[in-house]
Amino acid sequence: MKTELEIQKQLEADDLKYIWHPFAQMREYSRETPLVIEAGDGCLLKDIYGNEYIDGVSSLWTNVHGHRKKELDEALVEQLSRIAHSTLLGLSNVPAIRLAKKLIELAPPGLTRVFYSDNGSTSVEIALKMAFQYHQQADGGDPRKTKFITLKNAYHGDTIGSVSLGGMDLFHATYKPLLFPTIQVESPYCYRCPCGKNRSSCNYECFSQLEETIIRHAPETAAFVIEPLVQGAAGILLQPPGYLKKARELCTKHNIFLIADEVAVGFGKTGSMFACDQEEVTPDIMAVAKGIAGGYLPLAATLTTEEVYAGFLGEAAENKTFFHGHTFTGNPLACATALASIKLFASEKILEGLQVKIRQLTAALEPFIALSHVGDVRQRGIMVGIELVEDRKIKASYAPEVRIGHKVIKEARKHGVIIRPLGDVIVLMPPLSITTDQLDRLCAVTYEAIRLVTEG
């Protein structure tokens, strides 16, 4: 019989022996003892030794109502008693139908059709294939429209199509020979404004840049792709108010589709159900994933309008079919859980209750900017990015080998908080259900970790 400690050590050893972790330099990962999670409850995660941690990034931006949420557990088990999986290719299933109806009720008005997949990258691939194919074949289409306008610093996923739309050199440059080219616009990143402006001199030059690009490239462009309000993986970069609305107007005026990648921002993260809601924008195509099933199961959806949908209708022999579909598309367990999660938004008045927490978070973040290596503190809803800099005066970043973000999160971990950096940006994105005490603790521990690591 192995002792409990032997079992725990074996798990750690086997993690290092067998798993190739995503987005990890495995040599560095292997130098540290892995943190192995065994359980969770509410906004807490528990490791194999029974230590508890606040889940400060909602298990990579997915968890909405906390872990082991009774209603979600029950919905999942209930569905399990019926069927775990059946295909959506040629058949339908009950939770997929109910969820699609609910999503359309909830989504910005004008979105009428739901195409399922199972992760954010695929939901974006589907969006871009839809936009492209529409123009190749629809009556209202224009086959010359084959290109995409994207934002610098964009992140839309890790598959080749979604990487093509991306603009983060660190992740994307290696694959350049495999990617299709896009037309890239500078992203609004006010702290390091690409137009060289600051808050007082800004005259929304980024809006005009977008406008010029759209006008110049409209004849060849199928769609403009944007993470609405917040570029997440880029380091929680906030767009100036009105940017999204402006993008919508420009796209409509110059006849290109607006694709909104709500994978990160959807389901309450910016304070509204969808980020697009805040600027009363209906995109032509909207991708959702991460939080859709409450953070329980992989699920994604690409929503679109009747116009786009109609562009794919015809006799089978016309080959206008959308030839795309993943094996686990519309999985019943995931859809049933998603439905239960969405119902909780109404029954627990999640968005109403969230506003207080957002203000509490704003207040708790106020002291951070006084720390000598905090360059910028960005918050939209419950999404936070704290950008660390070596030298605040000249906004100089740390050398990558310093791994300053990593050091900070390791320090926070010692004090019962799990967060994950994006380079030198410390990200906080707790579940919407985080309690006020936990939120205060999350901020206090993060503050101390930054202070200790950067000011030592």
Ligand SMILES: *Cc1c(COP(=O)(O)O)cnc(C)c1O
């Ligand atoms: C995470 C993310 C994706 C990719 O989602 P996966 O489920 O990891 O494939 C796409 N777009 C945005 C904005 C994201 O944050």
